[in-house]
Amino acid sequence: MFNALSDAGSPQGGQDAGTEGQEFRRTERRLLLEAYFDFIRIRFLTMLAYRLNYYTGILIYSLNIGVNYFTWKAIYGQGESLGGFTAAQMTTYVAVSWMARAFYFNNLDREISTDIRDGSIAIQFIRPYNYVLAKMMQGLGEGMFRFLLFMIPGMALAMLLFPVHLPHDPAAWAGFLVMLFFSFLINSQINIITGLLAFFVENNEGLMRMKRVVVDLFSGLIIPISLFPGWLSSILKLLPFQAITYLPGSVFTGRVQGVGIWNVFGIQIIWFAVLLIPLFWLYRAARQRLFVQGG
Amino acid sequence: MAAIDVHDLRKTFKVQKNRGGLKGAFVDLFKREYNEVTAVKDISFQIPEGEICGYIGENGAGKSTTIKMLTGILVPTSGRLTVGGYVPYEEREKFVRNIGVVFGQRSQLWWDIGVIESFELLRKVYRVEEADYKKRLDELVERLELQELLNRPVRKLSLGQRMRCELVAALLHNPSIVFLDEPTIGLDIVVKSEIRSFLKDMNREHGTTILLTTHDLQDIEALCSRVIMLDDGSIIYDGGLDELKQRWGTGREVVFQFGTATKLNRLELLTEGMPVKWTAENNLGATVWIPLEMNVSDVLGRVVGQADITDIKIIETNTDDIVRSIYQSGSANKAEEANLALPREGAGHV
Numbered sequence: 001m002f003n004a005l006s007d008a009g010s011p012q013g014g015q016d017a018g019t020e021g022q023e024f025r026r027t028e029r030r031l032l033l034e035a036y037f038d039f040i041r042i043r044f045l046t047m048l049a050y051r052l053n054y055y056t057g058i059l060i061y062s063l064n065i066g067v068n069y070f071t072w073k074a075i076y077g078q079g080e081s082l083g084g085f086t087a088a089q090m091t092t093y094v095a096v097s098w099m100a101r102a103f104y105f106n107n108l109d110r111e112i113s114t115d116i117r118d119g120s121i122a123i124q125f126i127r128p129y130n131y132v133l134a135k136m137m138q139g140l141g142e143g144m145f146r147f148l149l150f151m152i153p154g155m156a157l158a159m160l161l162f163p164v165h166l167p168h169d170p171a172a173w174a175g176f177l178v179m180l181f182f183s184f185l186i187n188s189q190i191n192i193i194t195g196l197l198a199f200f201v202e203n204n205e206g207l208m209r210m211k212r213v214v215v216d217l218f219s220g221l222i223i224p225i226s227l228f229p230g231w232l233s234s235i236l237k238l239l240p241f242q243a244i245t246y247l248p249g250s251v252f253t254g255r256v257q258g259v260g261i262w263n264v265f266g267i268q269i270i271w272f273a274v275l276l277i278p279l280f281w282l283y284r285a286a287r288q289r290l291f292v293q294g295g
Numbered sequence: 296m297a298a299i300d301v302h303d304l305r306k307t308f309k310v311q312k313n314r315g316g317l318k319g320a321f322v323d324l325f326k327r328e329y330n331e332v333t334a335v336k337d338i339s340f341q342i343p344e345g346e347i348c349g350y351i352g353e354n355g356a357g358k359s360t361t362i363k364m365l366t367g368i369l370v371p372t373s374g375r376l377t378v379g380g381y382v383p384y385e386e387r388e389k390f391v392r393n394i395g396v397v398f399g400q401r402s403q404l405w406w407d408i409g410v411i412e413s414f415e416l417l418r419k420v421y422r423v424e425e426a427d428y429k430k431r432l433d434e435l436v437e438r439l440e441l442q443e444l445l446n447r448p449v450r451k452l453s454l455g456q457r458m459r460c461e462l463v464a465a466l467l468h469n470p471s472i473v474f475l476d477e478p479t480i481g482l483d484i485v486v487k488s489e490i491r492s493f494l495k496d497m498n499r500e501h502g503t504t505i506l507l508t509t510h511d512l513q514d515i516e517a518l519c520s521r522v523i524m525l526d527d528g529s530i531i532y533d534g535g536l537d538e539l540k541q542r543w544g545t546g547r548e549v550v551f552q553f554g555t556a557t558k559l560n561r562l563e564l565l566t567e568g569m570p571v572k573w574t575a576e577n578n579l580g581a582t583v584w585i586p587l588e589m590n591v592s593d594v595l596g597r598v599v600g601q602a603d604i605t606d607i608k609i610i611e612t613n614t615d616d617i618v619r620s621i622y623q624s625g626s627a628n629k630a631e632e633a634n635l636a637l638p639r640e641g642a643g644h645v
Contacts, residue, residue, distance in 0.1 A: 035419035
C-alpha cells in the first residue's frame with residue numbers, strides 16, 4: 001500500500017517480527033523522546049532570540065520582590081509575627097515565591113487558545129506527536145530559561161538588597177526543587193485546561209484573565225494562605241492552587257520540616273493526578289469537535 | 296489499492312446564531328441558538344497511487360474542510376475514508392507519519408529560529424534516521440536552492456523563500472501522499488514555476504501521490520491529469536482536464552474589425568449554412584462564435600475578401616474562463632447557457 005520509498009518512518013517496517021523489528025521500535029522511541037526534549041531546546045533558543053525581553057524580565061522580577069518586601073515591611077511595622085510568619089520569614093517567602101514563579105509561570109493557556117482561534121492548531125495535528133505533551137515540553141523550556149537566566153541572577157540580586165535567608169538544610173533544598181517541578185506541572189495543567197476551553201467557547205479571554213488572578217492570589221503568591229480569614233483559607237486548602245506556590249514556599253522557608261515535607265509533597269502529587277482527568281477528557285472531547293477557524 | 300478512498304464523506308458544523316439588537320444580544324447571553332452548516336455533502340472519490348489530482352472550487356466550497364478530514368485534523372460527521380491504508384482520525388499519530396502537508400497560508404516552521412533548527416526538530420518528530428535525513432535534506436536543498444537560507448530565522452525570509460522551506464519541511468520524511476493546500480498563493484511567477492517543476496519531478500521519481508487545492512489554474516494545467524471540482528460541498532466535476540476543456544470549451548470566437556461599416560445580416564449571409572452565431576458591437580466590429588468541430592479557416596475563408604477587414608482576433612477559451620463559467624452557473628452540466636457568457640480574454644492576434 002505504501003511504495004518502497006517510505007522506508008524510514010513507515011510503520012510497515014516496524015511490523016516485521018523478530019529482533020530487527022524490536023531494534024527498529026527502540027530507535028523509533030528514542031527519536032520520539034529526543035523530539036520531545038528538543039522542544040525544550042527550541043523554546044530556549046526562541047527565548048534567547050529576544051534579548052530585550054530577557055533584560056526587562058530580570059528587572060521586573062526584582063522590582064516585584066522589592067515592592068512586596070516594602071509593603072510587608074510596612075504591614076509588620078514593629079509587630080512580631082503574622083499568621084505564623086515572622087518578618088524575616090515573610091521576606092524570604094516573598095523572594096522565594098516570586099523566584100519560583102519565574103520557573104513555573106508560562107503562557108500555555110494563551111498559546112493554546114491562540115492556536116485554536118487562528119487555526120494554526122491544524123499544523124499541530126498533522127505532526128506525529130501529542131499536542132499537549134509537546135506544549136508541556138515547550139513550557140518546560142521556557143521555565144528552564146527563566147530558572148537559569150532570571151531566577152538565579154535575580155535571587156542573587158535580591159539577596160544583596162534584602163535580608164533574605166536561605167535554608168542550610170539540604171533536605172529543604174531537595175524538597176523545594178522537587179516540589180518546584182510539581183508546581184510547574186500543576187500550573188501547566190491548569191493553563192492547558194484553560195487554553196483547551198477555547199475549543200468550547202468562542203472567546204476564553206475573560207476566563208484566562210480570571211485564571212491568572214486566581215492563581216496569583218489563591219496560590220499564596222501575593223498573600224500567604226495562612227493570612228487569609230479562617231473560612232477562606234480552609235477553602236483554599238481544598239483547591240489545587242496552594243500546591244503551586246504556598247506549599248513549596250513553606251518547605252523552603254522552613255515552616256514545614258521533616259515528615260511534614262512528605263505530607264505537602266503528597267498533596268502536590270494528588271493534585272497532579274487529579275488534574276490529569278479533566279485534561280485528558282477535554283483533549284479527547286476537543287478532538288471530536290475540533291473546528292478549525294478560517295476555512 | 297487507492298491511496299485515497301472516500302465514500303459519502305460529510306462534515307456538518309454548528310454555527311452560532313446571533314440575534315439582532317440589544318435585546319437579542321442579551322437573550323444570547325443565556326440561550327444560544329445554532330445553525331447547522333454542511334460544508335461537505337456526501338462526496339465520494341478515489342485517487343490511485345502516484346496520481347496528481349487537482350481539487351478546485353470557489354472560496355467556501357469545502358475544499359479545505361475536505362483536506363482537513365483527509366489529513367486527520369477534522370473528524371467527519373459521517374462517511375468512510377481511508378488514506379494510505381489508515382482511517383486518518385482514528386490513528387492520527389501513526390497515520391500522519393506517511394503524509395506531508397503544506398498549508399500555503401500557514402507556516403509550519405518555527406518563526407524565531409533558523410530554518411535548519413526546524414528541520415532538525417522535524418527529523419526527530421518524524422523519527423527519521425540521521426543518514427536518511429542527511430541524504431534527503433541534501434537532495435531537497437540542492438533541488439530548491441536553499442543553501443544560503445538554512446541558518447536564517449524564518450521571519451527574515453521572503454514569502455518565496457519561506458514557501459520553498461515549507462516544502463522541504465513537509466517532505467523531509469519522504470511521505471508517499473502529499474496534500475498541498477494553495478501552495479503557490481501569493482508567489483511570483485518564477486517561484487511558482489519552480490515549485491511546479493519540483494512537484495512534477497517528485498511525482499515522477501518517487502511516485503508520490505499529490506492532492507492539490509489551488510485558485511491558480513495554471514498549477515492545475517501544469518501538474519494535474521485529473522481535476523475534482525467542488526461547489527457548495529458537492530462534487531460537480533471529476534475527470535480529466537482535457538475532457539473538461541472539451542466538454543466546456545464548446546467553441547471559439549473570432550472578432551473582426553472592419554474598415555467600412557458592415558451590416559450584421561450581410562455577414563450572416565456570407566456564412567449561410569454554417570452553424571455559427573454572429574453578434575455585432577457596432578457597424579465596425581462583429582464577433583462570430585464557431586463550434587469546436589468546425590474549422591476556423593472555413594469561416595474565415597468565406598468572410599475574408601468579401602469584407603473590408605482591418606483586424607482579426609481568434610479567442611480560445613482557456614481553463615480560467617471555463618472554470619469561471621462553471622462557478623457562475625454552479626453546475627458542470629449546464630454548459631450551453633454559461634458558454635454564451637464567456638468573457639473575452641486570452642486573445643491571440645492572427
